[in-house]
Amino acid sequence: MSELAEELRRELDRYSPGGKLPSSRALVERFRVSPVTVSRALAQLSAEGLVITRPGAGAFRARPRATETAAGDTSWQEVALSADGAAELVPRTVDASGVTVSLAAPPPGVLEFNGGYLHPSLQPERAMAAALARAGRRPGAWGRPPLEGLPELREWFARGIGGAVTAAEVLIAAGGQAALATALRALAQPGAPVLVESPTYPGMLALARAAGLRPAPVPVDAEGVRPDLLADAFRASGARVFVCQPLFQNPTGAVLAPARRAEVLRIAREAGAFVVEDDFVRRLVHADAGPLPRPLAADDPDGVVVHVGSLTKATSPSFRVSALAARGPVLERLRAIQVVDSFFVPRPLQEAALELVGAPAWPRHLRTIAGELQARRTAMTSALALHLPELALPHVPSGGYHLWLRLPDGADESALAAAALRAGVALTPGRPYFSAEPPAAHVRLSFAAVAGTGEITEGVRRLRAACDEVL
Amino acid sequence: MSELAEELRRELDRYSPGGKLPSSRALVERFRVSPVTVSRALAQLSAEGLVITRPGAGAFRARPRATETAAGDTSWQEVALSADGAAELVPRTVDASGVTVSLAAPPPGVLEFNGGYLHPSLQPERAMAAALARAGRRPGAWGRPPLEGLPELREWFARGIGGAVTAAEVLIAAGGQAALATALRALAQPGAPVLVESPTYPGMLALARAAGLRPAPVPVDAEGVRPDLLADAFRASGARVFVCQPLFQNPTGAVLAPARRAEVLRIAREAGAFVVEDDFVRRLVHADAGPLPRPLAADDPDGVVVHVGSLTKATSPSFRVSALAARGPVLERLRAIQVVDSFFVPRPLQEAALELVGAPAWPRHLRTIAGELQARRTAMTSALALHLPELALPHVPSGGYHLWLRLPDGADESALAAAALRAGVALTPGRPYFSAEPPAAHVRLSFAAVAGTGEITEGVRRLRAACDEVL
Numbered sequence: 001m002s003e004l005a006e007e008l009r010r011e012l013d014r015y016s017p018g019g020k021l022p023s024s025r026a027l028v029e030r031f032r033v034s035p036v037t038v039s040r041a042l043a044q045l046s047a048e049g050l051v052i053t054r055p056g057a058g059a060f061r062a063r064p065r066a067t068e069t070a071a072g073d074t075s076w077q078e079v080a081l082s083a084d085g086a087a088e089l090v091p092r093t094v095d096a097s098g099v100t101v102s103l104a105a106p107p108p109g110v111l112e113f114n115g116g117y118l119h120p121s122l123q124p125e126r127a128m129a130a131a132l133a134r135a136g137r138r139p140g141a142w143g144r145p146p147l148e149g150l151p152e153l154r155e156w157f158a159r160g161i162g163g164a165v166t167a168a169e170v171l172i173a174a175g176g177q178a179a180l181a182t183a184l185r186a187l188a189q190p191g192a193p194v195l196v197e198s199p200t201y202p203g204m205l206a207l208a209r210a211a212g213l214r215p216a217p218v219p220v221d222a223e224g225v226r227p228d229l230l231a232d233a234f235r236a237s238g239a240r241v242f243v244c245q246p247l248f249q250n251p252t253g254a255v256l257a258p259a260r261r262a263e264v265l266r267i268a269r270e271a272g273a274f275v276v277e278d279d280f281v282r283r284l285v286h287a288d289a290g291p292l293p294r295p296l297a298a299d300d301p302d303g304v305v306v307h308v309g310s311l312t313k314a315t316s317p318s319f320r321v322s323a324l325a326a327r328g329p330v331l332e333r334l335r336a337i338q339v340v341d342s343f344f345v346p347r348p349l350q351e352a353a354l355e356l357v358g359a360p361a362w363p364r365h366l367r368t369i370a371g372e373l374q375a376r377r378t379a380m381t382s383a384l385a386l387h388l389p390e391l392a393l394p395h396v397p398s399g400g401y402h403l404w405l406r407l408p409d410g411a412d413e414s415a416l417a418a419a420a421l422r423a424g425v426a427l428t429p430g431r432p433y434f435s436a437e438p439p440a441a442h443v444r445l446s447f448a449a450v451a452g453t454g455e456i457t458e459g460v461r462r463l464r465a466a467c468d469e470v471l
Numbered sequence: 472m473s474e475l476a477e478e479l480r481r482e483l484d485r486y487s488p489g490g491k492l493p494s495s496r497a498l499v500e501r502f503r504v505s506p507v508t509v510s511r512a513l514a515q516l517s518a519e520g521l522v523i524t525r526p527g528a529g530a531f532r533a534r535p536r537a538t539e540t541a542a543g544d545t546s547w548q549e550v551a552l553s554a555d556g557a558a559e560l561v562p563r564t565v566d567a568s569g570v571t572v573s574l575a576a577p578p579p580g581v582l583e584f585n586g587g588y589l590h591p592s593l594q595p596e597r598a599m600a601a602a603l604a605r606a607g608r609r610p611g612a613w614g615r616p617p618l619e620g621l622p623e624l625r626e627w628f629a630r631g632i633g634g635a636v637t638a639a640e641v642l643i644a645a646g647g648q649a650a651l652a653t654a655l656r657a658l659a660q661p662g663a664p665v666l667v668e669s670p671t672y673p674g675m676l677a678l679a680r681a682a683g684l685r686p687a688p689v690p691v692d693a694e695g696v697r698p699d700l701l702a703d704a705f706r707a708s709g710a711r712v713f714v715c716q717p718l719f720q721n722p723t724g725a726v727l728a729p730a731r732r733a734e735v736l737r738i739a740r741e742a743g744a745f746v747v748e749d750d751f752v753r754r755l756v757h758a759d760a761g762p763l764p765r766p767l768a769a770d771d772p773d774g775v776v777v778h779v780g781s782l783t784k785a786t787s788p789s790f791r792v793s794a795l796a797a798r799g800p801v802l803e804r805l806r807a808i809q810v811v812d813s814f815f816v817p818r819p820l821q822e823a824a825l826e827l828v829g830a831p832a833w834p835r836h837l838r839t840i841a842g843e844l845q846a847r848r849t850a851m852t853s854a855l856a857l858h859l860p861e862l863a864l865p866h867v868p869s870g871g872y873h874l875w876l877r878l879p880d881g882a883d884e885s886a887l888a889a890a891a892l893r894a895g896v897a898l899t900p901g902r903p904y905f906s907a908e909p910p911a912a913h914v915r916l917s918f919a920a921v922a923g924t925g926e927i928t929e930g931v932r933r934l935r936a937a938c939d940e941v942l
Contacts, residue, residue: 043829047623047627048627072771072774073772074799074801077745077774077801080658080743080744094808095807095811096806099814103615103618103810120614125610128613129607129608132603132606136603136604142596143788144788144789147571152518155519156518175813175814177812178812178814186565190661206811207812210811272551301542302544318819329545329549330552337565340674340681341678342646342648343646343648344789348789348820352607357518
């Protein structure tokens with residue numbers, strides 16, 4: 001169908017605006033396709049505004065849209081958009097650049113060491129297509145789901161957390177970012193401080209700032225957040241929220257040490273504060289990882305933890321299905337904000353998620369990516385050790401999709417990123433991961449978004465050239 | 472498949488926890504289904520946590536989940552969730568009740584005069600299922616779409632607005648409510664006033680309050696918002712935003728009169744303010760409507776209008792695809808907030824939207840609902856005139872899905888709503904539509920969510936009984 005539409009699109013110049021196209025029958029004969037195909041192709045062009053179809057009369061080339069001149073004056077908006085700034089406790093800043101850097105497609109030929117998602121070859125494309133098709137055909141698939149999400153899907157997420165968490169304590173949300181946005185807006189008022197790990201995921205910083213919050217950093221080492229500094233930070237800031245990634249932290253890859261888990265919960269509890277647990281890569285574990293620590297939320301009877309889990313990282317960027325889990329009055333606050341802001345997650349996506357995780361292919365998929373990610377991580381760490389010994393890798397993670405490298409003293413990470421791009425590899429500079437002054441220059445290298453270990457070796461070779469140029 | 476899963480679920484009690492289920496081969500023979508069906512059913516039960524499958528060993532009844540007692544103490548949250556209240560200019564209130572009332576399913580046997588969506592029989596279920604299945608199978612369907620949305624879909628929405636609006640000025644969003652949330656957060660800071668029509672859609676009031684804004688009412692009459700009062704309200708409040716529905720307003724059904732359109736734009740422009748145009752039912756027009764006025768955004772060279780259009784009302788509640796259109800610097804503000812809050816709309820939904828509106832069935836669907844809605848509106852107005860003459864209907868709309876009725880002086884709309892529910896019909900009381908004191912008691916009756924004109928006549932009969940009881 002799209003081929004015929006493409007063909008007709010190319011031919012449209014032959015007709016004058018308003019001119020009649022050949023009849024459907026003539027098109028059927030000429031292109032040797034069915035009348036349905038012709039009808040669909042014309043509908044497609046009609047949807048694009050290129051063709052006008054008049055029942056009984058035929059199809060006509062559309063006249064160019066009236067080019068009403070767009071000569072308006074929008075400069076007044078600069079005043080309007082800055083108005084009321086003086087009334088604000090903390091000016092909201094909305095800067096999407098920390099997010100878009102991991103969402104934009106790289107230029108052709110550039111190896112994607114900056115991607116936050118699995119390479120298409122690692123995505124369960126067939127299983128997702130099948131799940132979606134089945135979901136869309138279920139009777140009532142497009143109707144209103146329960147506002148909190150499908151019960152079976154809530155149950156599945158609750159089981160993934162473990163502990164005493166029940167389906168009733170889970171809300172389905174539209175991807176991890178949306179769940180974090182809901183959590184931050186539910187837990188903190190504009191102007192309030194919020195503690196974040198340092199370094200941390202730039203999307204978290206962007207969310208906090210867009211909500212008018214003041215992110216305050218708490219340093220992370222190879223064993224996760226430092227409890228002594230966390231206690232200090234609660235005291236100094238008066239914050240009521242601490243956002244963290246206890247498992248395979250982004251960007252360091254750190255796992256919160258067993259001894260620190262109870263400490264973090266106790267400190268937050270004593271501060272009368274919530275812990276937002278962004279459990280973002282629990283399903284992106286490497287084959288050699290061994291048993292994982294369970295989520296903090298599983299050890300939290302008092303409702304300190306608001307847990308965010310997601311299916312996106314283990315599937316595909318557009319599989320935007322996530323869950324918020326919480327216990328106590330905060331659950332209603334989360335639910336109300338989510339309902340008011342966006343109603344609910346489209347039912348077909350929720351049904352597709354259930355189909356996908358219930359299919360026999362799902363555990364196979366998880367095993368496959370566990371093996372692939374281990375192989376890629378090993379390929380990248382080996383190549384780096386061999387060819388780029390001056391980049392320090394303090395921690396080799398056994399989960400997640402990236403490495404966090406410290407540059408030699410005095411190195412300029414922006415210059416390195418620019419040189420790398422010229423050499424044909426995109427990487428992520430470390431600066432946006434710090435809410436305050438960074439202790440050193442860093443880069444983050446992802447091994448999930450490239451086609452395979454061959455691209456990893458080639459990418460490290462290109463990085464060598466970039467380092468030779470600027471370090 | 473689900474039947475077999477259902478059957479096995481019922482039988483699970485026969486096995487002790489940890490006990491082995493019959494082999495797959497035995498299940499194939501006993502239920503006369505294929506091995507694939509058995510495998511799927513077991514996977515389903517496994518996803519539900521009822522069954523454990525061990526490759527090579529078989530399937531076992533799962534042990535009940537460790538019932539770790541949930542005896543924690545969450546009462547500290549009441550303090551935490553109210554903290555920092557004193558620092559706020561305007562306490563945010565998050566009350567989802569104005570939204571949930573139109574999203575909840577009515578009790579069985581109750582006629583749904585309170586629904587905000589088309590009855591399932593009016594939804595293009597087959598076309599949506601086909602569109603979704605095709606969308607999910609496209610190569611790359613699950614990958615990252617452009618952050619602003621698919622270009623063809625942006626073009627389709629731009630064309631629907633008309634005027635000089637281009638695809639580059641359109642952002643795809645996740646349904647009308649999400650688009651409005653983005654618009655309000657982009658245009659006004661916490662603590663700022665925002666002008667709203669009076670009465671207006673309760674979901675708008677809930678959104679404004681959740682964003683920490685102060686809604687200020689501007690009265691609407693049968694010709695839409697009153698320009699003299701709009702100018703007064705801008706002066707009195709210092710607001711920089713006015714939210715309105717110029718076409719078939721919710722709840723009054725009013726259409727902004729031609730003479731008032733330029734007035735509204737001029738007044739907003741002079742106040743240095745934005746107009747958020749919620750064009751929510753442009754595709755729910757009745758067959759007898761005649762030509763529609765075009766959106767305000769089509770006559771707005773200076774970027775005063777932020778336009779919200781959506782596919783949801785004309786399709787199905789879960790078809791959550793909408794668009795924001797704006798011109799000038801505000802477009803980047805809208806884009807950044809949307810990207811930071813939720814990244815992007817899942818690509819399969821966007822592709823499905825394109826498939827749907829490009830299909831030959833789409834214009835047929837719109838014609839069908841135009842005829843159906845006219846017939847239902849006529850049935851309802853006739854039945855009301857005949858059986859409930861004491862309810863005043865100041866305006867009979869030719870678009871949208873509801874009527875707005877004024878109750879006799881001194882009548883209690885809550886008592887009427889309760890009596891109506893006892894009589895078997897759910898209606899919407901008018902109070903939540905007013906941001907300040909209402910001038911009179913009202914109810915809103917929807918004619919879209921019921922099965923047909925028979926239910927409309929029956930519902931009005933039940934309303935007669937309720938009125939006899941309480942008026």
